[in-house]
Amino acid sequence: MYGELDPGVPLTIRGIAAEFGVSMTPAREAVRRLAAEGALSLSSSGRVTTPNLSPERIEELAALRALLEPELASRALPRAHMALIERLHTINGRIAEHVAKNDIAAYIRTNLEFHRTIYLRAQAPAMLALVETVWLQLGPTMRMLYMTRTRTDLQRHHRMILAALAAGDEPGLRLALRADVTQGLKMLVG
Amino acid sequence: MYGELDPGVPLTIRGIAAEFGVSMTPAREAVRRLAAEGALSLSSSGRVTTPNLSPERIEELAALRALLEPELASRALPRAHMALIERLHTINGRIAEHVAKNDIAAYIRTNLEFHRTIYLRAQAPAMLALVETVWLQLGPTMRMLYMTRTRTDLQRHHRMILAALAAGDEPGLRLALRADVTQGLKMLVG
DNA sequence: CCCGCTCGTTTGTGATCACATTCCTGTCAT
DNA sequence: ATGACAGGAATGTGATCACAAACGAGCGGG
Known part of the structure; x- marks a missing residue:
């Protein structure tokens, strides 16, 4: 939301989990919620990136x-x-x-x-x-x-x-x- | 969305998981996503119900x-x-x-x-x-x-x-x- | 020099489990 | 009859694991 990440930056669940010192479960939950809102975009294979808007x-x-x-x-x-x-x-x-x-x-x-x-x-x-x-x-x-x-x-x-x-x-x-x-x-x- | 559930109906993650024949993980994910969108409401203790709108x-x-x-x-x-x-x-x-x-x-x-x-x-x-x-x-x-x-x-x-x-x-x-x-x-x- | 393939690594997914908390039911005392 | 209380059942949470799919680096052939 605050423009700290550029568009198209790839994120991984394990990476986020490690960054915040939690396990994969809550990290994945957060990613999926944000993806559902359009704040992150999911590739067809489930890969996560910040959205690159047309x-x-x-x-x-x-x-x-x-x-x-x-x-x-x-x-x-x-x-x-x-x-x-x-x-x-x-x-x-x-x-x-x-x-x-x-x-x-x-x-x-x-x-x-x-x-x-x-x-x-x-x-x-x-x-x-x-x-x-x-x-x-x-x-x-x-x-x-x-x-x-x-x-x-x-x-x-x-x-x-x-x-x-x-x-x-x-x-x-x-x-x-x-x-x-x-x-x-x-x-x-x- | 289709009004199949009355307002205030309690839902459990395990119940949803059993109903759809999956484990708790995907059921929980769905519940949290819907809760994030306001489609379900989470009590302070994490219990889930359909929302009772004022x-x-x-x-x-x-x-x-x-x-x-x-x-x-x-x-x-x-x-x-x-x-x-x-x-x-x-x-x-x-x-x-x-x-x-x-x-x-x-x-x-x-x-x-x-x-x-x-x-x-x-x-x-x-x-x-x-x-x-x-x-x-x-x-x-x-x-x-x-x-x-x-x-x-x-x-x-x-x-x-x-x-x-x-x-x-x-x-x-x-x-x-x-x-x-x-x-x-x-x-x-x- | 470029394209395609292969294999090891990375990644997401779903399942299962242990644990703390909450809820509910049945009981008992007033 | 009503309220508090205790104990057991149920629930959400986070962690860990196995597995399949996808990615990417490196190699070989055209």
């Missing part, structure tokens, strides 16, 4: 984010108090630091934390779970996407989200999230 | 269907040829038979087949997978919902979907799907 698949996952996240934000809006917006500002500051240090994994992690912080307020656990499934699938690819991104406009959309939250502007909030979520896609297509 | 959760899942399924239908629309609509008519006929025979599981299964047939045309596997996750979560509850439903208006929305598909009417299609998907919810609330 452009069409990326477009589809971005469309899902663009569909689900504005809805979550909209549901969070009525409950967005000042303390929440404060917290989001703080997270945004951390994002800026990670960008400055060029720490991609930390940037992705904190960026998702920003979004998750909003969505937790929506009190919609099933929706949040679906969105996180999408994040999981996009993880390894996001690293590549963000590595080539110019850094200046990374935070613009987050500022728009915060402004819309503060103003209680529901259509603006949906628009800002849609823009934030789909910006990565445009880079890829271009 | 009204809020049902509302949320219905909202997800209402969000995702019109999108899928809209993506399928440009590729909806006559042969597809023919096929959907046939499926609709089978639905009528199951309703007449009061076979709830078969009705649910065929109803989902109707929807899935449309969505397969959308060429959006990730979206379809998410929708099926939602179906999976709603499965045991759908049985209860449909048991109390009046039978007359069950097919009305499907006819509206078919008409919109044939006419290439995109807004009408989205509306018809939204209505079809959320009709069950209204019963529950009332």
Whole structure:
């Protein structure tokens, strides 16, 4: 999810088991769960790799984010108090630091934390779970996407989200999230 | 998914293993995968039951269907040829038979087949997978919902979907799907 | 120089087992 | 009659093992 692994990296159950100091059974369980969610891809012979997403698949996952996240934000809006917006500002500051240090994994992690912080307020656990499934699938690819991104406009959309939250502007909030979520896609297509 | 199990039914790994003539390992794997998707719920001690959904959760899942399924239908629309609509008519006929025979599981299964047939045309596997996750979560509850439903208006929305598909009417299609998907919810609330 | 084959190694799968925890049933005291 | 309690049965978990399939390195032939 956090882009710590590149796409196409092969993983083995025994390797994971050794890495975490457990036996094969729990490692296999985790792998199969993640594969079922699309976070890992299983070759026909059962071999496991991080997914190598086709452009069409990326477009589809971005469309899902663009569909689900504005809805979550909209549901969070009525409950967005000042303390929440404060917290989001703080997270945004951390994002800026990670960008400055060029720490991609930390940037992705904190960026998702920003979004998750909003969505937790929506009190919609099933929706949040679906969105996180999408994040999981996009993880390894996001690293590549963000590595080539110019850094200046990374935070613009987050500022728009915060402004819309503060103003209680529901259509603006949906628009800002849609823009934030789909910006990565445009880079890829271009 | 097909409403063959009531909500709250307890399941055991050994029981499932015996039922399918396998050992505990694959049975456990399947249970954990389904639990991860929300299709089964795990008690704190690891015990497994079919989920007992709260009204809020049902509302949320219905909202997800209402969000995702019109999108899928809209993506399928440009590729909806006559042969597809023919096929959907046939499926609709089978639905009528199951309703007449009061076979709830078969009705649910065929109803989902109707929807899935449309969505397969959308060429959006990730979206379809998410929708099926939602179906999976709603499965045991759908049985209860449909048991109390009046039978007359069950097919009305499907006819509206078919008409919109044939006419290439995109807004009408989205509306018809939204209505079809959320009709069950209204019963529950009332 | 390239392609195909072979054999040893790696890997996933399913089965079985020991163990700790939980659940349930039957009993007994109040 | 009701509640607590104790003991046995049932359950999930993680580990280990045997086996078949797949992979890959190395070799030989064209």
